[in-house]
Amino acid sequence: MGMKSDNPIIIKNDDGLFQLVDDDHHTLETKVAQRGLVIFAPYFKDPEQRTFKEDLTYIQLLELVKKLDRRLKRKGLPEVKTSSKFNQFVQQRQYYIKEQSQAGLTIKDGDPRWQQEFDNFRAIVSQEITRPLKPEQEKASFFMTIMKRSANFSVPGAGKTAMMYGTFAYLSSPRVNEVDKLLVVSPLNAFAAWRTEFQEVFGPKRELHYLNMRDKKYNNNVGAIKHDWIKADVITINYEALQSKLNIINDLLDSKTMLVFDEVHRVKGVGGQRAKAALSLSRAPHYRYVLTGTPIPNGFRDIYNFLHLMYPDEYSSFFAWDLTTLNNIDPEDVNKKLSPFFWRTNKQDLQVPKPDPDIIKEVAPSKNQELLAQAIYENENGTLATFIRLLQASTNPELLSTNINYKELGLVDADSGVWDKQTATVEKENSSSGEAYKKYDLTKIEAPKFEMGIDLIDKLVSQGKKVLVWGMFVGTMQKITDTLNGMGIKTTLVYGATPKQDREGMINNFRTGDAQVLVSNPNTLGESISLHQTVHDAVYFECNFNLTFMLQSRDRINRLGLPANQYTRYYYLMTKGDVAHMGFIDRIVYKKLKDKEKVMLDAIDGQLLVPEYTDDYLQEVKDIVMGRYKWWKLYN
Structure with a gap:
């Protein structure tokens, strides 16, 4: 040499x-x-x-x-x-993970030896921001600042974005000057929250220089990205687009970029395309954070990716769990290792008012609906197809005239790893063309549940309330929207096919404009949208077993910032029936969701991480359709 x-x-x-x-x-x-x-x-x-x-x-x-x-x-x-x-x-x-572990434990324990640093943190942050952080948010922001790489598992609606901006305010302040920009990798519908929350938190003290890497002007234009990156202080890109921009982002990332993975449960699939792209990001950023209210929905293997995002160098020596180990690990062992590295704030900590008990609105099916339900049991071969057809017929029988669109179920990002791996097989076994139902005049079959839902919305709107409506099938959402608009109730529909550039304006018009009703599905708007300032009533026409989407949809209107006396009400519409009598399954699906919700809330409201519910969507469908779920317990 x-x-x-x-x-x-x-x-x-x-x-x-x-x-x-x-x-x-x-x-x-x-x-x-x-x-x-x-x-x-x-x-x-x-x-x-x-x-x-x-x-x-x-x-x-x-x-x-x-x-x-x-x-x-x-x-x-x-x-x-x-x-x-x-x-x-x-x-x-270099990240002194053993020392950081001790720091994390002592900060979470309220050790008074951190008081001087905490006071200094609060003094600097108060100079940088306009809207003060809540005391619990201050603690979380301080913890993340000291830890440099950590997770925030606070429940949905606790204000994780504001907590993150507290950390950013300190680290990017002139006195500290550790970072100069924030790169957020998130779902598309979280972009608006990161932009608007910056303006709310910093107010006139800082001007936002925002770079949306999904903007068309950056398509095949590396020069434009490089030019705008320099002056940007907040940059957003979604998980799906990350791979296409990976090279230029890695060229521009440096140690002064703070890196945040929002809704990190989106990359829980080990070996998935989103995970590969996220894990391929440069290791240059020293400050790295992951955010989610549902960290381990299915099991401890869900922690594998997010720990590698935070500790790519240290994982093998400090954590050293392979996937086989994580599948069978003792929860106590996991929590002992993980506890120093995550913060969790629940809604009780922040005094978010509890929602009212769920309001169940149940109605008997029409005679023709009963005949249709029997035909579904007799004609469908696949249990998943039977499940879907029963849900469709309960609300909107016209849907039985067309093929089942499995993408509408939102299974790909949901509970079922089986679904991800066996999509083609499952769809083949559960194909349903609608041919068997052509002898029925589906357009004339009455659906009392649908009519009951429309009447409920009409009543709420007549009281001056804005109403959030959740559906599952596009045909049902379109029918709700058309019916309400035909009644003179100004209704907006936002779903997967709605142009992304139009969504924010439509949501804002519902939030503060003249739109009275917003119709959507949790797949599209279940995450990162805040409507609690003006919307307090939500009506569920249809539900499936995706508990993550379900809980997040509820949290759109029950979040930090609600006054203590503000109600939140959820209405669930159901057609009466049971499997034993070849009837509808709405009540059984709801009960199964509530069972799973209890397990999950016990997990995420505690300070220990435990798996929240089992990863077996298809098995749950089978249990209900085959009558193995104990439906009679619902009425006792």
């Missing part, structure tokens, strides 16, 4: 790889060194040149050097030195 050295040294070569270079005394050719280098073999990309693989972590490299040095030192041979570029690589990534 043309270098002279009295010690072996690790350098960064012209290819950008770290290389172990021998000294002038040929230390690495001695038998002692050769025996030591045997352990290096799996880590070398080129054993002859002693170049290391590029995916090694700084921890692995330091450990290898330490092991070789021990052998060399025992024989009085020169120890390995490291170049300035290697030292810089380590310094940029």
